[in-house]
Amino acid sequence: MAKRFNKQPLKSRLITIVILTLAIFLLMFIAGYPDFVERYYSKGLYRAVCFIFHPIFNLFPFSIGDVIYILIIGYLVYAAIRLIRLLIRKQWQVAGIFTLGLIVGVQVFLLCFYLFWGMNYYRTSAAERFNLPDSGYTTADLKSVTAMLIDSANSCRGRITTNDWHQNNAAIYTTAVNAVRSLSSSSDNFHTFKPRIKPSLLTPLMNYMGTSGYYNPFTTEAQMDYDLPVFIKPFVACHEMSHQMGFGPEDEANFGGFIAGTQSKDRLLRYSAYYVGVQEFMFALRRQDSLARKELRKNISPDVLNDFKTERAFWLSYESKLGALSSVFYDDFLKANNQPQGLNTYNQMVRLVMGWYKRKPMVHR
Secondary structure (H helix, E strand, O other): OOOOOOOHHHHHHHHHHHHHHHHHHHHHHHOOOHHHHHHHHHHHHHHHHHHHHHHHHOOOOOOHHHHHHHHHHHHHHHHHHHHHHHHHOOOHHHHHHHHHHHHHHHHHHHHHHHHHOHHHHHOOOHHHHOOOOOOOOOHHHHHHHHHHHHHHHHHHHHHOOHHHHOOOHHHHHHHHHHHHHHHHHHOHHHOOOOOOEEEOOOHHHHHHHOOOEEEEOOOOEEEEOOOOOOOOHHHHHHHHHHHHOOOOOHHHHHHHHHHHHHOOOOHHHHHHHHHHHHHHHHHHHHHHOHHHHHHHHOOOOHHHHHHHHHHHHHHHOOOOHHHHHHHHHHHHHHHHOOOOOHHHHHHHHHHHHHHHHHHOOOOOO
């Protein structure tokens, strides 16, 4: 006698999929109203999430988010193997129900992503929040600020001591946290509860992926590659904690990290921020006026130029197909989340810094 198929699991999972689809659709509809997102999500629900999650996950010296991702990857491998086995055995009904369960899992993953952090991609822009002037700029403006940043980077690099250069990760993280806290106390636009940066358990993998750090939206943890050259680490820490402050787009997180670094009194952090500033502005200038870039490059000190070479050598030592593949994936991810420039969004910090400079000229250091 043939075994009867129980339709209840199939029906319940289909209903769940429909409900979750409607919930995701509603969030994407709300995403079309930045002012609403800003008021009720970024300055409302998201802050409540941070208020609850930060004290809990800060209790752990390692990244719980890393552990979650490792478990998810392990489960996906198991799921793929199980699904293949079911299909080979022609257990179509069981395979179908199992697949529907995976779809539910993906939908829950997306819903949690947007509820816990992802809606910050759709809040009002940093330019609006900070009342920055028109972010457009002339080549003359770009050259002027680039020259100033080069001068500041050279000056900061010249003040770096041996002790600064040999700080351990814990000291660097503490300095970055203090810089972010200082910003938070000075402006509601930098609001945060209990910022913290953690060394990622996935650092060996991140090296080959070409990733210096990441923010986990499910645990509100900011983590970074602990193997980076010392002069990169402070800025990366501030960048990732800027995501923790609700800066969604990468250019805005770069901007937050830059402001935190340049306003810090710590020599290494200040240099780290100006170093990245020079990188980004020189990249923008290369596309706008390559001859001007060549002339300004002559003004960069030998020590700073050597740091550029050190960083390049670091990433080249891990260059792989995995890095190229992850870049393509992340580029698409950014474009799907209100960042049409993809990976080039990082360099868009130039427009924000130019606006900041026009509104409030940066003090030479």
